[in-house]
Structures are given as C-alpha cells and as structure tokens.
Amino acid sequence: MHKTMNRNSNVYTVIYATVLTVLVAILLSAAALGLKDKQKANMDNEKKQQILQSVASKLGKTVTFENAADLWKELNMDDAMFCVNTKGEKVEGQTAFDIASKILFDKGKIKEDATLPVYVANIEGIPYRIVSLYGAGLWGPIWGYLSVDPEGKVAGVSFDHESETAGLGAKIKDDPAFAEAFIGKSLFTDGKFTSVSVTKAGKPANHGGEKVDAITGATKTSDYVGDMIWESLLGYVPFLQGATSPAGGCKKHEGCQKHEGCEKHEGCEKHEGCEKPCDMEGCQKEACTPEACGKPECKAQCGEKAECADKAECDACKKAE
C-alpha cells in the first residue's frame, strides 16, 4: 500500500490533481445548474420591482421585492412590453425585458441603432409607458425607469445607483420625495422635447421646460440624473412623441384618448392642428363658424367638405373662395 502511495512522485501528483479537478468541476456544475432558476428569478424580480416602482404612485401602493412578481402578473406586464428603435418604430423579435440598458449606450450617448425596451402598465384604463434610463453618476453608473402618461407627462420615476455617497447622492434612490418631485412634470413644451432637468433650487432648467430641484449637498449626482434622463430619453423621443403628442401626432391609438371622435386611426391623421374637440362625422362643425370662415385655412377646409352644418354658411364660404 505504502509503496504505491509515494506522495511526491510526478505520476501521483498529476493523477491527484486531475481527479480533484474533475470532482470539483462536477460538484460546481451540479450546484450551478440546480440553483440557476432561483437566481434568475431573483434578478428578474429586482428588475420588475424597479420597473413597477416608477408607476408606484399610480398603483397606490409600494412595490417591494416580495410583491413585485405578483404585481407584475396582475398588470399582465409580460404581454405589455415591446421594443422600439430610435425612430419610434416597433421592433419585433426581441424581448424587452432581456435588454440590458447598459448596452444601448456608447460613451454616454444612446446608439443610433439601439433597440429600446418599452413596458406598458395599464392602470385604471390608462396606459403608462415605462422607459429605461441609464447613465454615469458621480462615482459609478446610475440607472432607473421613468413612466410617461398619455399626455407626455412623467407619471413616476425610480432610480438606482451603484456607489453614490450614502446620505447624499444615494438619496436619488432612498429619498421618496426626490422621485415624487418628478411626477406630473411634462417632458414636452409645445410639442418639443425639453426633458425634465434637475438643477439647484432657484436655477432654471437646462433645456427649457420643467425642472426638479437638486438634492441639497448632492448637486453633482443630481446633475447626472438630469443628464441621464435627457440622454436616455433622446432615443425614445420619436416613439414618445408619436404616441403622446395631442396635436399633430394622432397616428397611434393610445395617444388619442383625449380627442373626442378620434377612435379611428385613419381619421386621426386628417385632424392636424385641430385643437378643439371634434367628431368624425360633422367635422369642422365647430371650427367652421362664420367668424372663422373668413380665415384662409377655413376656406380651404370648407372647399373640400361637401356638407357643412349650415348650408348657407358653406355657400358663403364657396362664394368667398
């Protein structure tokens, strides 16, 4: 026995090392495979929590690591997510949830050919689009989710960070008041994307439009949050504008809810510039009042339409033309 067990021979050493390595490899693979599903579920759950956190105020409850999965199912989120490209068109063939926001960026700018994830949470009949944010913080990356209501206003945000200063920069995640300040701010001014800036109290917004006060003592991290929102949303702007702009757009159904009579897609396109509520059949009824008829644009409209509400008025229009 002892003769064959010369512990210092080369053969013994090599065999020992091989056997040990194989044994350890088998053991580790078994552990990794056995626990994989559970780990994936945890990571997904964390992401779901962050996504849903951005509509927490609309849900009227706090989203925790524990209830995130249930809420997710309740809102049927798995079916309500899709991808868009930077031109605002839907992209098929990718699962939005599996896209890591980090890879969408190149040197802090969103990539031209990026495929961006969009999640839609339907709460009390109103669809909130949740988009993903990613950017550089003061000490490490920061990221988050921002939900937009049909009017182009922020419905809520959730931020997270890797290593911002505890008690100061970390407040972007820990201080609910900071996230709440974003709610109701409009991302668009007169149809133009102006984002929501984060600047010191008393200072104006960076891009015009609306702003949120920076966290006292953490101006830098706050600045980076503003930059992150601006840069990340730039890629989403065509999509958001197409979907939310009340005037001009109307190409998509969801954004049209405030527009009476805009139930049909096709009809909506004809409504350019129509600011007043109008309805498909008797369109121009309200816009085509005698006073308005004198205006050139009304003439053009009246000329195309065969019947106006009041024949006499319409005749007058034609005459004037």
Added chain:
Amino acid sequence: MLIVTVMANEKKPGVFTGPLWTNNPVVVQVLGICSALAVTTQMKPALVMGISLTCVLAFANVIISVLRNTIPNRIRIIVQLVVVAALVIIVNQILKAYVYDVSKALSVYVGLIITNCILMGRLEAFALGNKPFPALLDGLGNGIGYALILFITATLRELFGSGTLFGYDVLARFVNEAGYDGYQNCGFFTMPAAALIIIGCIIWYQRAKNPDLQDK
C-alpha cells in the same frame, strides 16, 4: 460542556475557545482585515459574511484534514485553494439563490473569502497537521472569532452610521421621540476608516485587559 470534555480528551485546550478572544484571528493575528472593513456597514451582510466564512472554514479544515495524508506536498497550496474556491463558489451560489439582497451587498467580498488570510492560514497551520475533529473545532473557533469581531463592528457602524439595527430604525426614532429633531446619522461610520478605528479600539481594549498580548 460537550466541547470542553472533548477538548480535554483531545488534550488540545483552547482549540475552539482560543480564537474567540485571546487568539482572535482579526484582532490578535490581524488577519482578514480587508473584509472586516468592507462588509461591516450593515449588520446583515456582516452576519452572513461571518456565517459564510465559518462554514467555509470549518468544511475546508475538515476536508483538508481528511486529505492531509494524501495531498502531494508540492501542490498542497493549490489543493487548498481548489477546495476553498469550490466551497466559496457554492456558498456564493446559495446566497444568490436564497438571500439575494445580502448577496448584492456582499458582492465581490464573498468571492474574496478565497483570498481571506484566515482560511489559508488555518489550513496551512492547523488542518494539514491535525485530525479532522480538532480541525473542525479550529475552523469553527476561528470562524466564530472572526464573525464576532465583524458583528461588533457592524453593530456600531450600523447603529451610528445609519441609525438602524438590522435595517430597523432605532437611533433616529429614539432621539426624535425624545423631542430632539436635529439628529443626523454620523456618515463617518459608514466609511471603511471607521471600521479601522473601531477594530483599533477593540485591539486597544483587549491589549489593556490582557497584559500577555502587550508588546514588551
């Protein structure tokens, strides 16, 4: 009691109790300081780190001790590393699967258990030359000794740095209920430097109590 009797039988007094205080791996041997500074901001990660290290150390000690007569001398360090690394990876996988938030807080430090000096130190110094049972006691003793220091440090750091204990609001609420609302947590305690000072104070206290440990 059991442990005491067993130790008397083995004629190795202090294999288990020694590392708890008088021969503590952190404050006397000054091993494992890196992780003691890094994971002690909150109590939960510190506790989990302590338990993880104790498990890994106990198992590794036993395994190496069982194998001690078969391990080729030339690759003994590698064998120790492989055993430790395998154990650590398993612990890491389990944490990720069952206590996700803790594994996030510990992040790289669980992986760093592999390089924790306490492990290699105990394997090389004790497990290679002793029977499995004393090796188990030694592993448990050193692991718990390490966990103890981590726990004390983390308690102080979380209480004063974040005002909480295990995440429950304690200090700020207590101070505020006492009618003083200007209280702020001491951010200094959340920094690694504070851990160094706290461990320094523990060493200070220990040396003052044990003249044996004082430098002559």
Added chain:
Amino acid sequence: MKLNDYINEKIDPLFQKGGKYEKFWSIYDSFHTFLFVPRHTAARKGVQVHDSVDSKRVIMMVILALMPALLVGMWNVGYQHDLALGINDGWFMQFLYGLVAFLPKVVVSYVVGLGIEMTVACIKREEVAEGFLATGLLIPMIVPVNTPLWMIAVATAFSVIFAKEIFGGTGMNIFNPALITRAFLFFAYPKAMSGDEVFVRTGSALCNSPIEGTAVVDGFSGATPLAAVADGTFDPATYSTLDAFLGCIPGSIAETSTLAILLGACLLLLTRVASWRIMLSVFVGGAVMSAIIAAFSESAPTVAQQLCLGGFAFAAVFMATDPVTGCRTNTGKYIYGLFIGVMAILIRMFNTGYPEGAMMAVLLGNACAPLIDYCVVNSNISKRAKRVNA
C-alpha cells in the same frame, strides 16, 4: 496674607502628593501655570538656556494672532445675516449678533476638549498639555456658523481622542487636531458642512430658531464662492475679489477675511512663532497652480481670487505652520509648503466633491511631513558622506 503666598502655602499642598485632592493635581497645575509663571523653568542639574517663553506663551501668541480674523469673522456673521434678511442694523449690532452666535461654539469646544485632556492627564498623572488652548479656539472658527453644538462636541471629542491622545498627546500628534475635527464633521455630517444654508445664519443669533416676521430675501444665496466653483457656475469676471479679501462673503468665521488673516500672519512672523518658509511656499505653490489652471480655463478663478477664497489663506497661515505636524528641516519646509499649496488648488478645482481643498491638502501634507524630513535628512547625510570620501 498675599494671594500668591496663600495659594502657595495653603492650596498647593492639597493637590501635592499625599494631599487631599492628589488625583486632581494635573488640573490644578494646569491652571496654576496658565495664570502664573511656570513652576520649574529648568531642571536642577546641567547647563540650560533659560527662557520664560514656554509653549503656553507661544500658544497665547497664536491666539492673539487669531483675533483679527475672529473679530472680522464675527462681524461678517451678522453682516451676512442682515444681507439674507434684507435689513441693516449697523456694524455694532452685526458684530454682536456674530458674537452671540460664536460664543456657544467656543464654550462647547473648550469644555469638551479640555475635559478630555484633563481626564487623560489625571489618569496618566501628567501635566495638562497646553496645545488645546489654540485648537479649542480654532475649531469653532473653521466650521460653518450653523453647525449644531452637539456635532462640534462629538467632532472635538473624536479629534482629541483619536488624533491626539492615542498618539501620546500634545506634540506627538501626526495630524492637526483642529483640521481633523473639521474633516470628521465633513465626512460624518456632510449636510451640515456644505450647501447653501449652513454658512449663513438666518434665524436668531443663539439657536437659529426662525425669527417672527422675517424672511430670506428672494435671490439671496448663502452658497460660498467655492461651492459655485465646484458647481461650474462661478464667473471670475463678475466676482468681487475685494469682497473676498476684506471678508464680506459667506464662509466659516475665520476664513472669510484674508486681510485679517494677513494681520495675524504679521504678528506670527514678527514674533517668529510661525515659520515664514512654510507660509511663503504655501502661497507660492497655490499661486503657481492657480496661474496654470487659470491659463487653461476661462471659468476658473484668477490667482488673486484663488488665494482669497475659502480657507486657503487661513490654512496657509495657521494650519500649515503648526510646528508639531509640519516639517522640521528648512528644506523640508519649502517642499511641504509648496506641496500643500499645489494640492489645495488641485483638490479645489478637480474634485468637485470637496470644494474646500485646503483642509485636505494640509492633512495630506501632515501625513507626508515625516517622509519629507526623512528624505531631506538622508540626502544631507549622503551629501556629507560624499564630501568626506572625496
């Protein structure tokens, strides 16, 4: 019976060995030497040079030198308060306001600091060292006016114990205890040490509780100019360097008036309490570095502004020149000073997390001082060795 005799004959024995209050000898002795001539200026044996200027009197000189900055600083506290509220009740009331705001801080700092020093001295049966007399005054001068008293107490206790006593007390410390106090506050309670609201007191003088019927004027910002530099909103063209030089800007009590600091510097240099080498080289280092930065960036403050803003001048005159924590060799003093000057401006301009670079730079300089001395001494040794061998 004269008071002097009474004290020597009746009270002294109570505290001497075997006396009733033997334990409190350290405390008694410290007051005795503070008020009277030191008991023993020389040992009994050997030849000594006598000088009645012991360290207590050196420290009195430092405290005297601090007075101009302190007085202007106290006035400025009231002045900024009036500016914020849009009122003006005359320089005397402004000074009084600052005095009332400042006094509790100095009391807290002395009570806590000296309390710990005396306790330690009693335990170790040593004389109470006099170093804290200056430190205790410096601490309230370099923190924002709205720092809560309990924070000052905690920070003072921390620095006396961990920056001083564990190293062996006065004269043995590696870092300047006053700056450690500030650094501790800076890292422990960052909210109380930076921002728009901490440097200007808008409430009542004593405890900053809001005053009925007053409101902060619209557009008033209590941010220090250095905070603006860190923000990137600083405009050197519109900024009044004269205000910064005279001391009418928001800031900690001592650091605002460069003029008053220079007056103190004159006293320190005339009495040779502080080293002119360190003081000069800090200013030179800072000026050179700011000139380089100003040459590359238009939004950076000019050289004069850099030297007048924030705690730079104060750190150069009172902090860097601390003989305990600075360099001892003459060549070392130049290197040490230049290093602090350059680092202060670098940290200020390039690390936006720490707008006040001077504090960090001096502490860094403190850490490097023994190394600098070591190198200077060793290079001297090798030079001489070469000369002998040649």
